[in-house]
Amino acid sequence: MNRSSEDQPSDPDGAPSPGQANRVTSEQASWFVQARDIHGSVYVGGLRPTGAEPPRQVPAVPATFTGRTAELEQLERISAAGAGEQSVIMMLVGPGGVGKSVLATHFLHAVTERFPDGQLYADLGAFGVGGGRDPAEILDGFLRSLGMAPEQIPVEVADRAAALRSRTSGRRLAMLLDDAASAAQVRTLLPGTGGHLVVVTSRRQLAGLVAEGAVPVEVAPLTEDEAVTLVRSLLAPHRVIDAEAARALVRHCGGLPLAVCAAASRLAMRPGQDLTAMVAELGNQRRRLGSLSRDEEVSVRVVLQTSYHALADPAQRAYRHLGLHPGTGIDRAAAAALLNTDPEEAEALLERLVEASLLQPEPGPEPTQPRWRLHDLTRLHAAEVAHHDENSAAVEQARERLLDYYLSTAMAADVVLNPHRWRLAPLADPAALTERFVDADAALSWLEAELDTLRTCVRLAHDSGHHHRAWQLCDALSSLFIRRQHYSAWRETHALGLASAEALEDPTAQARMHTALGALELHLNQTHQATEHYTRAQHLAEACGHKLSLAAALEGHAKTALRTGQPNTAIPHLDRILHIHQDLGRPRGVALMRRYLGQAYRAVGQPSTAATHLRAALDYFDSTTEPYAHLRARTELAQTLHTAADPQAHTTARQALDLAERIGARHEVARLHELLATIAQHHGHTTTAHTHLTHAHTIYTDLESPNADTTARKLAEWANPPEPE
Numbered sequence: 041m042n043r044s045s046e047d048q049p050s051d052p053d054g055a056p057s058p059g060q061a062n063r064v065t066s067e068q069a070s071w072f073v074q075a076r077d078i079h080g081s082v083y084v085g086g087l088r089p090t091g092a093e094p095p096r097q098v099p100a101v102p103a104t105f106t107g108r109t110a111e112l113e114q115l116e117r118i119s120a121a122g123a124g125e126q127s128v129i130m131m132l133v134g135p136g137g138v139g140k141s142v143l144a145t146h147f148l149h150a151v152t153e154r155f156p157d158g159q160l161y162a163d164l165g166a167f168g169v170g171g172g173r174d175p176a177e178i179l180d181g182f183l184r185s186l187g188m189a190p191e192q193i194p195v196e197v198a199d200r201a202a203a204l205r206s207r208t209s210g211r212r213l214a215m216l217l218d219d220a221a222s223a224a225q226v227r228t229l230l231p232g233t234g235g236h237l238v239v240v241t242s243r244r245q246l247a248g249l250v251a252e253g254a255v256p257v258e259v260a261p262l263t264e265d266e267a268v269t270l271v272r273s274l275l276a277p278h279r280v281i282d283a284e285a286a287r288a289l290v291r292h293c294g295g296l297p298l299a300v301c302a303a304a305s306r307l308a309m310r311p312g313q314d315l316t317a318m319v320a321e322l323g324n325q326r327r328r329l330g331s332l333s334r335d336e337e338v339s340v341r342v343v344l345q346t347s348y349h350a351l352a353d354p355a356q357r358a359y360r361h362l363g364l365h366p367g368t369g370i371d372r373a374a375a376a377a378l379l380n381t382d383p384e385e386a387e388a389l390l391e392r393l394v395e396a397s398l399l400q401p402e403p404g405p406e407p408t409q410p411r412w413r414l415h416d417l418t419r420l421h422a423a424e425v426a427h428h429d430e431n432s433a434a435v436e437q438a439r440e441r442l443l444d445y446y447l448s449t450a451m452a453a454d455v456v457l458n459p460h461r462w463r464l465a466p467l468a469d470p471a472a473l474t475e476r477f478v479d480a481d482a483a484l485s486w487l488e489a490e491l492d493t494l495r496t497c498v499r500l501a502h503d504s505g506h507h508h509r510a511w512q513l514c515d516a517l518s519s520l521f522i523r524r525q526h527y528s529a530w531r532e533t534h535a536l537g538l539a540s541a542e543a544l545e546d547p548t549a550q551a552r553m554h555t556a557l558g559a560l561e562l563h564l565n566q567t568h569q570a571t572e573h574y575t576r577a578q579h580l581a582e583a584c585g586h587k588l589s590l591a592a593a594l595e596g597h598a599k600t601a602l603r604t605g606q607p608n609t610a611i612p613h614l615d616r617i618l619h620i621h622q623d624l625g626r627p628r629g630v631a632l633m634r635r636y637l638g639q640a641y642r643a644v645g646q647p648s649t650a651a652t653h654l655r656a657a658l659d660y661f662d663s664t665t666e667p668y669a670h671l672r673a674r675t676e677l678a679q680t681l682h683t684a685a686d687p688q689a690h691t692t693a694r695q696a697l698d699l700a701e702r703i704g705a706r707h708e709v710a711r712l713h714e715l716l717a718t719i720a721q722h723h724g725h726t727t728t729a730h731t732h733l734t735h736a737h738t739i740y741t742d743l744e745s746p747n748a749d750t751t752a753r754k755l756a757e758w759a760n761p762p763e764p765e
Contacts, residue, residue, distance in 0.1 A: 094158030095185040098216050099402065101146045104301060106273055107266030108143055111259060115147045118255050119237055127236040129252075133245055134259035136417045137298030137340045140241040141218050143259060148214050148239060155237065157211040160185060162229065163368065165416075166221035166242065173492075175228045176528045179204055182229070190525040192744045195564055197228060205232035212236065219416070223248030261295030270297065274304035285315040292322040292342065298397075298415060299343040305397035306347045321346055344421040347396055358389040359398060360430050361438050362414060363422025366500045367493030369402060369413040374493075377445030378438055398422075439500070443509045446490070446497045450516035452476040453483035457519040460628060460666070462588055464552045465512040487520040491529060498533045507540035511549045518556060530560050551580040551589040558596045567600050574600065591620045591629065598636060607643035614640060631660035635673045638680060647684035654680060667703045671696055675708060675715075682719055690719050710739035714751060721758070730758060 118130050132140045148159060160182050165173045179200035183193050186207050194200050209232035220226050220242040226249055230238060240249065250256055262270065267290035272281055293299035303322070307315060322342055348359060361378050362370070370378070376386040390412050393399035399412050414422060426435065451467060456477045477483040487494070494517060501510035514537030521530040534557050541549035558573030574596035581589035594613045601610035614637045621629030638654035641647070654677040661670040674696040681689035693715050700708040717732035733755055740748035 094156065096152075096159050097161035097185065098145050098148045098159045098214070099141075099161065101149055102142060104270060104273060105142055105146050106270045107262055108139075108146070111143055111257065112147060112150075114257060115143075118257070119147075119151065125233070125235050127231065127234065127238065129230070129238045129240065129249065129254040131246060131249055131254045131256045132239065132241045132259050133256055134243070135261075135296070136243055137296040137415070138259050138261055139297040140259045141216075142297065144216055144218070144239045144241055148216055148237075151214065151237070155212045155214040157208075157213045158185075159214045159216070161216045161218070163218045164220045164225055165368070166219045166225075166244075172221045172225065174528055175225060176200060177492075177526070178229060180526065180528070183207065189743070190523075193525065195527055201228050204229070208232045208234060208236065210234050215239070217241070219243075220246065222246065223252075227252075262290070262297060262300070264290060264295065267293065267295050267297075267300050270300050271304045274301065275308055282315055285319055288319045289315065289322070292319065294340075296340055298417065299340045301397040302340075302343045302347045305395060306350050309395055310350070318346075340417050341421060344398070344418060347398060348421070348425060351392070351396060355389055355392045355396070356429075358386075359393055359422050360426040362393075362399070363419060363424070363426040364435060364438055365442065366496035367490075369411045369493070371409060371411050373449075374442065374445055375412075378442045380438070380441060439504060440506070443497055443501055443506055443513075446494060447509055447513050447516065449476060450487065450490075450494060450513060453487050454516045454519045456480055456483040457523070461519065462592070462629075463515060464548060464589070465515050484520065484523065487517070488524065491520070491526060495529050495533055498536050502536045502540045507544045510540035511537035511544075511546075511553055513537070514556065515552060522559070525563070527560065527564065531557075534560070547580040547584040548586045548589050551577040551584075551586065551593060554580065555589070555592045555596055558593075558600075562596070562600060562603065565603075567604055570596065570600050587620050587624060591617045595633075595636075598640075602636070602639060602643070605643075607640040610640045611637065611644070627660060631657045631673075632669070635669075635676060638673075638676050642676070642680045642683055647680050650680045651677060651684065651686075663699055667699060668705060671699045671703065671705060671708055674699065675712060678712070679715060682715065682722075690716070693719065706739055707743060707745065710736045710743070710745070710747070713739070714747075726758070730755070733758070 115130060119128055121128070132144055134140050152159065162178045162181070163173070164178070176197045179197065180193055182204055183200065184190065186204075188203070188207065194203055211231075212235040213231055214237045215229075215231060217226055217229055217238065217240045220240050221244075223246040226240050226246065240246070240254065245256065246254070261267075264287055268283070268286045271286050271290060275281060289303055290300055293303055303318070307318065348356060351359065358375075358379055362375075365374075365378060372383045372387040372390065375390055376383045379386050379389065381389075387410075390399060394401055394412065398418055399414060402411050402413050430438075451465070453476075454461070454463075455467065457480050477486065494513065498510055498513050501507070501513060514533045517530075517533060520526065534553055538550060538553035538557065541553050554573045554577035558570045558577065561567070561570035561573060574593050577593035577596070578590060581587075581593055594617050598610040598613040598617070601607065601613065614633050618630060618633040618637070621627075621633060634653040635657040638650040638657065641650035641653065654673055657673040658670065658677065661673055663670040674692060678689055678693035678696055681692055693712055697709065697712040697716065700706075700712055713732045713736035717729045717736065720726075720729035720732060733751055737748060737751035737755060740751055
């Protein structure tokens with residue numbers, strides 16, 4: 041299902057950002073345009089914006105990578121066998137900590153040049169937080185990376201999978217699907233026909249994939265010689281290595297690179313520590329843990345336990361607290377909140393854990409914003425020691441600090457994105473909040489990068505009884521969801537937010553969640569479900585006497601009525617909302633309702649009344665401080681003046697077009713070209729009309745808007761007018 045920006049709310053909550061509005065999506069490799077006269081801009085597009093690099097998402101290879109000669113040769117043979125137009129699927133199977141992901145990333149970086157259309161990466165999270173990521177969200181990320189604008193991405197998983205296959209058909213991409221849980225999970229994410237290479241890692245033999253042609257590759261622990269070489273590479277500058285002690289060390293580590301790196305890093309941090317003594321300690325720990333567990337990864341647990349106890353107290357506490365973090369990655373600001381310290385000290389502690397190979401650095405959204413993550417086995421261990429070594433009060437305080445950090449930062453981003461939006465959740469200091477982000481792009485970038493963590497924070501807040509934080513965090517995600525259409529996350533978080541609001545028996549919070557869920561359903565054109573949510577929100581707001589909540593619910597009803605072609609139903613709702621805003625002294629709300637009333641009265645054949653409302657809205661909205669709201673009001677006025685055969689329609693539409701082009705509101709640009717075409721055709725200016733309509737059709741096609749079909753038919757009709765009767 042494709043959606044145009046007409047599906048956005050009419051107020052600036054739904055205004056597409058300039059970056060979003062200028063996304064290009066057609067899959068043509070090149071274009072040739074022939075025309076006699078061109079007025080204004082021509083819009084063409086490709087798989088990615090011109091000059092954009094193909095996605096290169098595969099993580100970096102650790103500098104400590106060593107050995108694996110036989111495995112790399114095997115991967116090369118398998119990959120070469122599928123050279124040409126046939127896709128190859130390789131499945132790397134082995135226990136946790138054996139180095140499957142590092143082997144896969146090393147190989148994919150080595151063959152980068154064979155896949156000019158890019159590399160895609162997803163951590164499927166089979167053994168991570170939550171037991172596996174939602175395929176819909178992974179597909180959403182892939183499609184965005186390949187140039188598909190958010191409003192064009194289908195809603196259903198099957199449709200997204202089909203879109204990925206279409207978008208990758210005939211191309212050459214490499215894909216790493218890390219930590220897969222099942223064949224079905226992988227199958228949904230596979231690209232279309234073409235010379236692709238798909239590398240899957242899993243702790244399980246995924247027989248379903250093998251039956252479909254995937255080639256399994258067993259990844260065994262390092263050989264003793266390879267593991268000793270890894271130890272020497274980590275310790276060479278620091279000490280002379282006793283060969284027998286090194287071999288005993290790697291045997292205790294089971295040859296698992298994760299364990300070997302953690303053990304060797306501990307020695308590197310303590311040059312005076314005796315290697316033989318450490319081997320004896322590992323032996324004792326292994327016997328103790330081995331008697332309690334049949335876990336195949338006991339070698340990792342042995343090393344993690346000894347490495348943890350070797351840390352200084354502040355680093356031990358940092359490690360325990362990281363086990364409380366609900367997401368897969370963390371930056372230094374979040375770590376500072378979790379550890380109750382300043383960002384500089386938090387980063388120093390995290391780097392101590394990196395040195396001990398208990399934490400892995402990873403790229404952040406910007407080079408100046410580093411991030412870190414725990415391997416899933418390390419996360420489990422950190423959570424275990426937090427449970428045993430932290431008192432319950434300290435755990436609760438850390439959880440509250442972390443939730444408050446993400447809540448306040450998400451609120452700050454939301455305020456920057458839409459400073460005028462009405463909010464139910466209290467803002468401690470709105471001015472201070474806006475200082476956290478330099479601009480809207482930075483705010484949106486942070487929300488996108490942290491979305492997975494923010495989702496898990498909503499669940500954590502709900503499950504741990506922090507119900508105020510749960511629904512308020514949902515409210516803070518409003519602008520992100522409206523602008524970027526993360527529908528799965530929207531539904532999941534707000535269902536939890538509604539449950540938390542119900543647990544609090546807070547009718548205003550419940551009404552806010554119902555209104556947001558109604559907006560989601562309206563975005564998806566599920567008008568019956570939207571009406572149900574708006575009706576529930578209306579009843580709750582009326583029962584508790586909260587006027588702004590009532591206005592929000594009634595606005596939802598009005599938008600639904602306008603969407604379904606029932607302007608006579610919308611007008612009473614809009615009149616009621618108008619009076620609420622007047623009573624509360626909210627001139628901006630009054631102006632918005634006047635714009636909606638203008639649309640509604642035009643639809644019922646009263647253009648004079650419509651124009652009066654729209655001019656009143658224009659008097660309020662300034663074209664510089666609120667350009668999108670001003671644009672929508674001016675566009676509606678131009679349409680209304682044309683309906684009334686007012687000669688000012690052309691001038692008003694041209695003014696709106698200039699503003700739409702300046703702010704990058706491409707759907708509005710197309711809509712205005714279409715209106716100007718209609719005006720020109722009405723006055724007999726057929727050449728001008730055809731030029732405008734061609735512009736509109738080009739943009740609608742680029743945006744994959746349903747309006748492209750309408751304009752195409754109209755162009756055909758104008759080129760071949762019907763014979764006179």
